[in-house]
Amino acid sequence: MLQTYKNNPKPFLHGVLLIFIIVAPFWFPNFTTQLATLWLFIIVAMTWDMTGGQMGYNSLGNIFFYGTGMYAAAVFAISLVYDVGDYTSAFGGGRFDFTDQQYFTGFIFGSLFAGFFCAISAFIVGYLTFGLRGPYFAIGTLGVAIAAGELVSNWEWVGGGQGIVLPVYPGDLDDGKIFIYYAFAITGVVLFTFLNWLYKTRFGAAMNAIRDDEEKAEAMGIHTLRYKLITWAMAAFFVGIVGGISAFQLISFEPLETAYQTINLGIFMVVCVLLGGKGTLWGPIIGAILFHVIKEVTWSYFLGWQWVALGFLIVVTVVYFQDGLMGWLKTKKPEWFGIRVDQKEFEAAE
Amino acid sequence: MDQILGNIGLLIEFPVVNLAIIIEGLMIGALFALAAYGLALVWGVMNVKNLAQGDFVIAGGYVSWWLVNNIGMHPLLGVPVAFVVMWGIGWATYKLVISRVIERDLFTSLLATFGLAIMMAQIMNLMFGSDTQSLTLDMPVLEFADGFIQLPMAKVLGVLMASALALGVVLFMKNSRMGQAIRATAQDARAARVLGIDTEKVYAFTFSLNSAICGAAGAIIVMVWVIQPFYGITYSIRAFVVVTAAGLGNLPGVIAAGLGIGAAEQYGGHIFGIGYQQAIAVIILLLVLIVRLLQQRRNRQVLQ
Numbered sequence: 039m040l041q042t043y044k045n046n047p048k049p050f051l052h053g054v055l056l057i058f059i060i061v062a063p064f065w066f067p068n069f070t071t072q073l074a075t076l077w078l079f080i081i082v083a084m085t086w087d088m089t090g091g092q093m094g095y096n097s098l099g100n101i102f103f104y105g106t107g108m109y110a111a112a113v114f115a116i117s118l119v120y121d122v123g124d125y126t127s128a129f130g131g132g133r134f135d136f137t138d139q140q141y142f143t144g145f146i147f148g149s150l151f152a153g154f155f156c157a158i159s160a161f162i163v164g165y166l167t168f169g170l171r172g173p174y175f176a177i178g179t180l181g182v183a184i185a186a187g188e189l190v191s192n193w194e195w196v197g198g199g200q201g202i203v204l205p206v207y208p209g210d211l212d213d214g215k216i217f218i219y220y221a222f223a224i225t226g227v228v229l230f231t232f233l234n235w236l237y238k239t240r241f242g243a244a245m246n247a248i249r250d251d252e253e254k255a256e257a258m259g260i261h262t263l264r265y266k267l268i269t270w271a272m273a274a275f276f277v278g279i280v281g282g283i284s285a286f287q288l289i290s291f292e293p294l295e296t297a298y299q300t301i302n303l304g305i306f307m308v309v310c311v312l313l314g315g316k317g318t319l320w321g322p323i324i325g326a327i328l329f330h331v332i333k334e335v336t337w338s339y340f341l342g343w344q345w346v347a348l349g350f351l352i353v354v355t356v357v358y359f360q361d362g363l364m365g366w367l368k369t370k371k372p373e374w375f376g377i378r379v380d381q382k383e384f385e386a387a388e
Numbered sequence: 389m390d391q392i393l394g395n396i397g398l399l400i401e402f403p404v405v406n407l408a409i410i411i412e413g414l415m416i417g418a419l420f421a422l423a424a425y426g427l428a429l430v431w432g433v434m435n436v437k438n439l440a441q442g443d444f445v446i447a448g449g450y451v452s453w454w455l456v457n458n459i460g461m462h463p464l465l466g467v468p469v470a471f472v473v474m475w476g477i478g479w480a481t482y483k484l485v486i487s488r489v490i491e492r493d494l495f496t497s498l499l500a501t502f503g504l505a506i507m508m509a510q511i512m513n514l515m516f517g518s519d520t521q522s523l524t525l526d527m528p529v530l531e532f533a534d535g536f537i538q539l540p541m542a543k544v545l546g547v548l549m550a551s552a553l554a555l556g557v558v559l560f561m562k563n564s565r566m567g568q569a570i571r572a573t574a575q576d577a578r579a580a581r582v583l584g585i586d587t588e589k590v591y592a593f594t595f596s597l598n599s600a601i602c603g604a605a606g607a608i609i610v611m612v613w614v615i616q617p618f619y620g621i622t623y624s625i626r627a628f629v630v631v632t633a634a635g636l637g638n639l640p641g642v643i644a645a646g647l648g649i650g651a652a653e654q655y656g657g658h659i660f661g662i663g664y665q666q667a668i669a670v671i672i673l674l675l676v677l678i679v680r681l682l683q684q685r686r687n688r689q690v691l692q
C-alpha cells in the first residue's frame with residue numbers, strides 16, 4: 039500500500055480530496071452556502087484560465103456567460119410549466135406553484151440547457167471578437183458583457199430591471215443548501231477531470247501554441263480560429279451551467295448587480311487566477327480558495343471599506359505578484375514541477 | 389416597437405427636434421472628446437490603456453462640487469482647481485501604480501487600472517454618498533424655434549471652456565519643450581532616452597496631464613450635467629470608443645468621433661428610450677471594433 043503510494047501518489051491524493059469534497063457539507067454544516075460559493079469561484083476561475091492562462095486570450099467578459107446561463111436556465115425552467123411573460127410580470131406573486139418533479143426537471147435540464155445555450159453564444163460572440171488581439175479582446179468582451187446586462191435590464195419579457203424570482207427548493211431549507219452544494223461540486227469535479235485530461239492532449243498543446251505565438255501556430259497548420267472558438271465554447275458551457283445553478287441558489291436575481299455583475303464576479307475570476315498562477319491546472323483552484331478567504335476576511339473586518347480593500351488587492355496582485363503562488367513556487371522549488379535545474383549550469387549562468 | 393416607430397415619426401414630422409438633439413449631443417460629445425484626448429495621449433506615449441479614465445473625470449467633478457459646497461467657491465473656479473488637484477492625484481497614481489506597469493504586457497495595465505477604477509469609485513462612494521450631484525449656475529436659458537431648442541448658457545460656457553482647454557493643450561504639445569519631448573517619446577522611447585530625454589519624467593508628466601484634463605472635464609460636467617460615483621465606467625468606455633474609432637495621434641479624428649458619439653447616443657436615447665443610452669455607447673464600441681476587424685481581415689492573408 040505504502041509502496042504503491044510512494045510510486046504514484048496522485049490517485050491516492052485525488053481520492054482523499056474527493057472524500058473530503060463529499061463529506062464537507064456534513065462536516066461543516068454552517069458553511070454549506072460558503073462552500074458552494076467557493077465552488078462557484080473555483081469553477082469560473084478554472085474556465086477563465088482555459089482561455090486566459092492556457093490560450094493567452096484575456097477575456098474580461100466571461101461574466102456574460104454566467105448571466106446568460108442564469109437567464110437561460112430560469113426561462114427554460116419556467117417555460118416548462120408556465121408562460122414566461124405572465125410569470126415574470128407577476129414578480130414572484132400570483133399563483134405559480136411548482137411540484138417537486140417540475141422543480142427538479144427544471145433545475146437539471148435548465149442548467150444543462152444553459153450550458154449548451156452559452157456554448158452556442160460563445161461561438162457567435164467568439165466569431166465576432168476573436169480577431170481582436172490582446173487588450174482589444176479584453177475590452178471587446180467587457181463591452182459584450184456590459185451591453186448584454188443593459189439590454190436584458192430593458193427586456194420586459196424576462197422581467198426587465200426587476201429580474202426573475204424562481205421557486206424555492208421543495209422541502210427542508212438545509213437540504214436545499216446541500217443539494218445546491220452537490221450540484222456545484224459535481225460540475226467542479228467533472229470540470230477538473232476534463233481539464234486534467236484536456237491539457238495533456240494535442241488539443242491542449244495547440245492551445246498553448248496559440249498563447250506562445252499565434253502566427254507561428256497558424257503557420258504550422260493549426261486552424262487557430264477553430265481552436266479558439268471550441269475552447270471558449272467549452273469554457274462557456276461550464277460557466278453557463280454554474281450560472282444556471284446560481285440562479286436556483288439565489289432564487290431571485292436581477293440583471294445588473296447579480297447576473298451580469300461585471301465588476302464583481304467578472305473581475306474576481308481574473309484575480310483568482312492571477313493569485314494562484316496563470317496557465318496551471320491547480321493555480322486557479324488555489325487562487326480561488328485564497329481569494330475567497332481574503333474576501334470573507336475583508337468583508338467582516340473592513341466593513342464599508344471592503345470594496346476599496348478588494349480594489350487594492352487587485353492592483354497589488356496585478357502589479358507586484360502577477361505570477362501568482364504557483365509561479366512563485368515554480369521559481370523557488372522547480373523540482374516539484376518536474377523541472378530539472380542543472381546546478382552547475384545554473385551557477386555558471388550566475 | 390410602435391413606440392420606436394412613433395419616436396422616429398416624430399423626428400421626421402418636426403425636423404427642428406433633430407437640430408435640438410444634435411446640439412445637445414455635440415455639447416456632450418465635446419466633453420467625451422476631452423477625456424478621449426487624454427486617453428489617446430497616455431495610450432500613445434506610454435502604451436497604457438487607462439480604464440480608470442472615467443473615474444478621474446468623476447473625481448474632478450467631486451473636487452469642484454466639494455469645494456463649492458464647503459468653502460463657497462464659485463463653480464467656475466472649480467475647473468482650474470480641479471485641474472491642479474487632479475494633476476497631483478494623477479502624479480501620485482503614476483508613481484504608485486502606473487510606473488510599474490509600463491514595461492509589462494498590455495493586459496497588466498488594463499487590469500491594474502480596472503482595479504484602480506473600482507477603488508476610486510468606492511472611495512468616492514464612501515466619501516460623498518451614492519446620490520447624483522450637480523452644481524447650478526445662475527445663467528439664462530436661450531430659446532430658439534418656439535422653445536423647441538433650449539440652449540442653457542451654462543452648457544455653452546462649458547463647451548467653450550472645454551474647447552479652450554483642448555486648444556491650450558494642443559498649443560502646449562506643439563510649442564513647448566516638454567511637448568516636444570512627449571511627442572519624441574511617443575515616437576520611440578528608446579531613441580528619446582539615447583538623445584537625453586528623461587523618459588521617466590515625460591511619462592509622469594503625461595499621466596498627470598491626462599489626469600488633470602480629465603479633472604477639468606469633470607468640473608465642467610458637474611456644472612452642466614450630473615455626476616455619481618459609479619458613472620466613471622461609462623466615461624471610460626466612451627473614451628475607448630472614441631480612441632479606437634479615431635486612432636492614436638489623430639486629434640481632428642478624436643474630436644470628430646467624440647462629437648459623433650455624443651450625437652449618436654442622444655439619437656439612440658430619443659428613439660429607443662433613455663434606458664438604452666448606456667447600452668448604445670457600448671454597442672457602438674463593439675461595432676467599431678468589429679468594423680476595424682473586418683477592415684484588417686481584408687489585409688490579412690491566412691491559411692484556408
